[in-house]
Amino acid sequence: MYSIDLMVKEHDNILKLINVIKNACCEILDGGEVNIEDFEKMIQFARNYADKHHHGKEEIILFSKMTQHLGNLAEKLINHGMLVEHDLGRLHISELETSLKQYKDDPKTIYKLGIIGGAIGYANLLTRHIDKENNAVFTFAEKNLSSEILESIDVLVKDFEKNAHEQRVQEKYLGILEELTSKYCSNK
Ligand SMILES: [Fe+2]
Numbered sequence: 001m002y003s004i005d006l007m008v009k010e011h012d013n014i015l016k017l018i019n020v021i022k023n024a025c026c027e028i029l030d031g032g033e034v035n036i037e038d039f040e041k042m043i044q045f046a047r048n049y050a051d052k053h054h055h056g057k058e059e060i061i062l063f064s065k066m067t068q069h070l071g072n073l074a075e076k077l078i079n080h081g082m083l084v085e086h087d088l089g090r091l092h093i094s095e096l097e098t099s100l101k102q103y104k105d106d107p108k109t110i111y112k113l114g115i116i117g118g119a120i121g122y123a124n125l126l127t128r129h130i131d132k133e134n135n136a137v138f139t140f141a142e143k144n145l146s147s148e149i150l151e152s153i154d155v156l157v158k159d160f161e162k163n164a165h166e167q168r169v170q171e172k173y174l175g176i177l178e179e180l181t182s183k184y185c186s187n188k
């Protein structure tokens with residue numbers, strides 16, 4: 001199915017960001033400088049691509065169809081699972097941003113700890129979250145939603161993608177990801 005295939009591909013891109021985040025944190029632990037500009041780019045990708053662009057499609061389109069048409073189990077899975085994890089991801093990113101600002105003003109080790117804590121909290125949460133979606137939530141949706149509903153999801157997702165494309169969302173953030181990946185993930 002177009003929409004689920006697309007969202008799984010987006011997960012691969014988010015997992016690339018997670019590798020960047022982990023390698024950037026390892027560099028700090030190995031005694032390297034905190035590259036504030038690069039961490040700001042990671043935050044931008046997490047907020048605008050992983051959250052607004054990807055979680056946006058899940059929340060507004062796929063998950064909303066699942067809670068409307070798949071009963072109690074889907075409602076629990078989405079409202080008490082996936083959506084809570086999206087919120088927790090936002091919290092980790094804002095903790096990372098706060099520590100980064102504090103470190104920028106006053107480069108103390110305690111703020112470095114906050115940067116690593118926020119970044120790794122996000123990385124670990126999203127890794128588990130993506131695994132659950134790829135292997136349980138998306139497969140559950142594809143198996144149980146009617147073909148009419150699946151088609152209506154595809155129509156809405158295509159429209160969402162078209163709008164984002166017109167605003168060059170994919171181009172901009174995949175460009176940032178490419179730049180970060182070549183810096184932090186080559187030969188690793
Ligand atoms: Fe999600």
Ligand SMILES: [Fe+2]
Nearest residue numbers: 054058130133
């Ligand atoms: Fe997802």
